[in-house]
Amino acid sequence: MSTPDFLTDFHEVARIGATENGGVDRQAATEEDRRTREWFREFAQRRGWEVRVDGIGNQFALVEFTPGAPHILLGSHLDSQPLGGRFDGAYGVIAGLHAADRIARRVAEGGERPAVNLAVVNWFNEEGGRFAPSIMGSSVFAGLMDEQLMLEVRDLAGVRVRDALEAIGYLGSDARPQICGYAEIHIEQGRILEREATPIGAVDYSWFTQKLDIEVLGEQSHTGATAMADRHDALVGAAQVIMKVHEVTGCFEPETLVSSVGQLTLEPNSPIVVARRVHLVADLRAAEERVVREARARLLDDFAGIASASGLTINATDFDVRDNQHYPEDGLALTERVAADLGLGARRIRTMAGHDSVAMNRIAPTVMMFIPSVDGVSHCEREFSRDEDMLAGLDVLTEVGWRMLHGALACTPNGGAPVSR
Structure with a gap:
């Protein structure tokens, strides 16, 4: 042809x-x-x-x-x-x-x-x-x-x-x-x-690539009537998670690791409700498995710290791991x-x-x-x-x-x- x-x-x-x-x-x-x-x-x-x-x-x-x-x-x-x-x-x-x-x-x-x-x-x-x-x-x-x-x-x-x-x-x-x-x-x-x-x-x-399936759990409440000190905002916690996923690449030599959060959903997704749940997926990739594993371990520690400081629950599960x-x-x-x-x-x-x-x-x-x-x-x-x-x-x-x-x-x-x- x-x-x-x-x-x-x-x-x-x-x-x-x-x-x-x-x-x-x-x-x-x-x-x-x-x-x-x-x-x-x-x-x-x-x-x-x-x-x-x-x-x-x-x-x-x-x-x-x-x-x-x-x-x-x-x-x-x-x-x-x-x-x-x-x-x-x-x-x-x-x-x-x-x-x-x-x-x-x-x-x-x-x-x-x-x-x-x-x-x-x-x-x-x-x-x-x-x-x-x-x-x-x-x-x-x-x-x-x-x-x-x-x-x-x-x-x-x-x-x-x-x-x-x-x-x-x-x-x-x-x-x-x-x-x-x-x-x-x-x-x-x-x-x-x-x-x-x-x-x-x-x-x-x-x-080498792997994803983390991440769930951030807080408490649903009124955006106008709930005092800031009383909030457990899952979306704020998710924002911190996203930044940690982005920042972890800086722990390695340039261009060694790439990372991102490309998908996020939240509940109840109302403009006048503090979010009770956010689901997101993080993606980690590197030429060496060791680098991905180390980045994953750092992130899990970071997530635990975020959860403790903000009164949230953060669950992270390994997902779609490819050697x-x-x-x-x-x-x-x-x-x-x-x-x-x-x-x-x-x-x-x-x-x-x-x-x-x-x-x-x-x-x-x-x-x-x-x-x-x-x-x-x-x-x-x-x-x-x-x-x-x-x-x-x-x-x-x-x-x-x-x-x-x-x-x-x-x-x-x-x-x-x-x-x-």
């Missing part, structure tokens, strides 16, 4: 859930998510590919070369953050579909027929903006999360994952494809590639060889963000690649990657996929024995 078709498709998908400032809002299992899924389905069916949807809403397009053989899987996710960017995730899915189409045409035109099959995936709820935790669909696929428990997860409005998927017609029951390798391409969400004018990043490892994942050396070398063969520069790079590949790397040989992000901005409407960088990444993904199909990495079906060729 020609280059303009990829760009046309990318910018067409970007219109689904488009926001006024150039971003998208396609949270998991919403109407906008359904529309992107329909676009994915139609792309595959026009080419005669089988489409499946599994029990957690993951969507697969299957390209068969050798009946009964496992699949090399390409893809990412089409859901977005609220008021998010149009490149995060979607680029990897659309590039995966176009790479698969190029590969299928190459085989049809006489190229060597692979001994294994090819598939493209749109993972459910990678972002975790509506339903926590993130990376849900791929983690269920990889056996890291329980499907039934995840189907019972509720959003802030109380809607379950199960019901949301049923409402958009994408609570599936199809068999999951057996896979023997995975490749994902994504925008960097950082400034390194852009700063160094390098078109391709070969991701070598992911940062470092190191990607296979053979996959890194493959990316570097392909980039060189295509006349493109490449460098090894870590990922601070989580991706579906972090889950998939546990069960199959996995290749993770980045293209540059302008200003390193992501999860916001001005997120941007240039057309020429997307096209270069598509070329690399296509060739990486082709070589994986022909044995460039040891092909291990879902963590089992290598496939004989």
Whole structure:
């Protein structure tokens, strides 16, 4: 398929859930998510590919070369953050579909027929903006999360994952494809590639990450009638918690640790009532597990001090802990060889963000690649990657996929024995 078709498709998908400032809002299992899924389905069916949807809403397009053989899987996710960017995730899915189409045409035109099959995936709820935790669909696929428990997860409005998927017609029951390798391409969400004018990043490892699920409990009272000395304001305590989460990075060398509180809800959320309960989620990430563990310990001590001084109760529970994942050396070398063969520069790079590949790397040989992000901005409407960088990444993904199909990495079906060729 020609280059303009990829760009046309990318910018067409970007219109689904488009926001006024150039971003998208396609949270998991919403109407906008359904529309992107329909676009994915139609792309595959026009080419005669089988489409499946599994029990957690993951969507697969299957390209068969050798009946009964496992699949090399390409893809990412089409859901977005609220008021998010149009490149995060979607680029990897659309590039995966176009790479698969190029590969299928190459085989049809006489190229060597692979001994294994090819598939493209749109993972459910990678972002975790509506339903926590993130990376849900791929983690269920990889056996890291329980499907039934995840189907019972509720959003802030109380809607379950199960019901949301049923409402958009994408609570599936199809068999999951057996896979023997995975490749994902994504925008960097950082400034390194852009700063160094390098078109391709070969991701070598992911940062250690964990969240803290925090509940601050006080006492509900009248904002006008309650004396200041008599108040037990959960929101004031939560504000102190938020500042401690921000300040803990200063206990380490610069750029060693990142932290944030990105979500907060309070009860009863009335302008004339002192808050009785605040729920928030803190996010800690570092290259070294030791740093995250030390920051966590400091924060728990800080929270105890805040609770004691203000007459509040603060409960903090570990949530969504993910250890470092190191990607296979053979996959890194493959990316570097392909980039060189295509006349493109490449460098090894870590990922601070989580991706579906972090889950998939546990069960199959996995290749993770980045293209540059302008200003390193992501999860916001001005997120941007240039057309020429997307096209270069598509070329690399296509060739990486082709070589994986022909044995460039040891092909291990879902963590089992290598496939004989």
